[in-house]
Amino acid sequence: MHVKQISIFMENRAGRLEEITSVLAKENINIRAISLADTSDFGILRLIVNKPVDAVEILRKEGFTIRENEVIACVIEDRPGGLHSMLELFAKSELSIEYMYGFFERHTDKAVMIIRVNDPARAIKILLDGGVELLRGEQVYSL
Amino acid sequence: MKYKVEYLEPDDLKKLQLDRLREVSMHLYNNVAYYREAFNNLGMKPSDINSLDDLGNLPLTDKETLRTYYPFGMFSVPMSLVREIHGSSGTTGKPTVVAYTENDIKVWSEVMARSIACTGGTYQDIIQNAYGYGLFTGGLGVHYGALELGAAIVPMSSGGSKRQLQLMQDFKTTILTCTPSYSLYLAEFAESMNIDPKKTTLKIGILGAEPWSDGMRREIEEIWNIKAYDIYGLSEIIGPGVAVECEGQHGLHIWADHFLPEVINPETGKPVAEGEDGMLVITTLTKEATPFLRYATKDIVSMTYEKCPACGRTSPRISRIKGRTDDMLIIRGINVFPSQIESVLLEIEETEPHYQLVVSREGALDELEVQVEVNEKFFSDEIRTLEALGKRIKQEIENVLSIAVKVKLVEPRTITRSEGKAKRVIDKRNI
Structure with missing residues (x-):
């Protein structure tokens, strides 16, 4: 009954979110659900995607700081x-x-x-x- | 009040300095292993010193030396003769330690009284001392000087701006002593309290412990309607009162009867020509508890021996501090070394030892932001866990630096890695 969620640590700066969506788009990964939690300094993007294993691999390869959660x-x-x-x-x-x-x-x-x-x-x-x-x-x- | 020694003919000053240099060298040779070795390595005895130039053969003493001999290895008198111990930031966790005998306190009082007098202060003044009292030498140094001068002193210490302004008005303060940036901050604060800083009884500001510019001086003088003077000192030499500006405001008179200055090329170690920039090196001629021969201040200055056209003093004048030869930062009057922050971060396993310091001036006061890379292994997707981590780093750093910092967690691998020496500091202050 567990669902894999990918969390990404993000600095609050213009264009950062777009860099993530661009990676996902290129790899043909579809976002099922998305949530962005933010503080004044940083944000955490939480995603549920159609291909979580691929998404984790590609995001890590692109240098994002990520964590998988259930x-x-x-x-x-x-x-x-x-x-x-x-x-x-x-x-x-x-x-x-x-x-x-x-x-x-x-x-x-x-x-x-x-x-x-x-x-x-x-x-x-x-x-x-x-x-x-x-x-x-x-x-x-x-x- | 006039101190004759500040007007000595150059040859008489040199003679006095040489006598004192031989005396302090003998004292150090007999009592401090580090200096005895230094002389022995040169095959030289203190009695072989025949001119001030002979000093140039001796090695430099610096913060590293003091760290090696921490805490009391550089003391040249037994503890029973020590009356006071002070410290300033070391390059890592441990402070550099300096001590004062009864006579050292007298000398400190004298040079600080002379410094206040040099700016026009007299026994009739009411001095509000907003330098921090404590291990930092700023507060007590000014205090002793004011006592010696016979002025009335209000020992406010730093902070508490509302109270500072309240008492400044009630007591009719005439001299303010603090960092230049705090004097600006206080003026802004006054305006927010509907107090016109121009209408206070203040007439002189004796400002130091951090680098500032003539532009900032004009701003301070304008906003308070006072004369603002730069004062220089460092705890390793004695504290505040090493050098100060006179009414001419062009160069700081260094009290060369107590502090023998040299300006050297930091790379070659050779003296630079008069008026050229180099590192200020000071030998304490009269200190008893922790005298240092050729202490490397790491401050970049130029120096002139020309008689002062404004006040007629013959004591040499150094320029404002033009920079540093190391990576020390001065933030709100406190010395900060990036290596101090690094040693804190190395103790915290959730972070990478990659960091960057961003110094800026928000309004009149300095802000230090420490950007720290979060370690991927410890990245939590819960905000409160990350915020708690940020708070912990902030506290640990503040414990070591004794000043408030802002901590910003950044993504791993986002702080620029450079070849060789990392670019750790971005200083956005325009001073």
Whole structure:
């Protein structure tokens, strides 16, 4: 139930993001989900792509500072309260979320939340027990 | 107040210097192994010194020498005679250590009193001393000089700008002593408090401990409506009070009856012609606890022996500091060596030993930014982990440097690698 996410350390300077997208475009790598966290000095770009193994290899080769992480992809209903019912499960179990971001999946009309937690195994169990649909890596990459 | 020794005929000054040079050389030969060896290596005894030129044969002493003999190896008196110990930044973690006997404190008081007097200060002045008190010699040096002169001293130490300005107005301060950049900062701060710096009772600024320019002097004089004088000193020689400007403001009179100056070519070690740039080398003629023969200041100056057309003093004059022969930076009056920062980073495993220092002047005050490459192995994709790392590096560096720095984490391999000596410092200050 783990999904591979690639994080890239970026200095805050004009054109840096474009350098990353240019590498990905050249290698025919498609971005499934993207999130950018930033501070005044640096940013962290988090990506889920269709070919994570290739992406890691090429980004590293191009000299980017990257890290691979396992995240969880939860399907939620695209309706008011959809996210809330999932977060209730986390709150009840006192499980904290490091960060999350979402995207909309056009084939199924559902929203997908990417979630990073400290204890993924426990989170997966709680989510499954709570009836939340989780996507496998391959499912996300091929969306 | 006039000190006759500042007006000696050149030959009389030379005679006084030679007598004192022989005396201090004898003292060092008898009490400090480093200097005894230096004389022995030359097959020379202090009694063989027949002219000031003979000094040129002796090796230079510098911060490295002091580091080798840290902490007390260069002391030439027993600790029972030491009254005060000071230190300044070493090139790595350890400071350079200097000591003062009772007589050294008297000499320090005298040269500092002479320095204040040289700028026009008298016993009637109220001196607000905003140099830091502590291990740094700035604060106490000025303090002793003011006591000796008989002026009233307000020992403010550095910082606390609001209080500085409040008391300056209430006490009717006439002389301000601090770094030039702090005097500018204080003026800006005054304006933000709706105080017109031009309307204070201040008439003289005795400013030093960092390089500055005539342009900056004009700015300071204009904004405060005062006369601003450059003062020079370094802890290894005595602290502040080694040289100072007179009302002519063209060159700093060096108190050559206590500090014998030479200006040499840093590469060849040979003396340069009068008026040419070179490294200032000073021999302390009267110090007792830690006298040094031929101390390499690493400061680039030129020097003239011409009688001062403005004040008539015959003591030689050095120019403003024109540069350094090493990579030392002076930030807010504090000496900083890139190697100090490097030694901190080497202790932190999450970073690469690649770094760059960017010095800039934000408003009136210097800012030091340390750019550090993050090690890929430790790159976390959580902001708080990286921020905690940045904070830790900042604290470790500040512990060593004693000044606030800004730490910026940068991507690995982004700091320019250069062939040979790395370009570690980008100084954006226009001074």
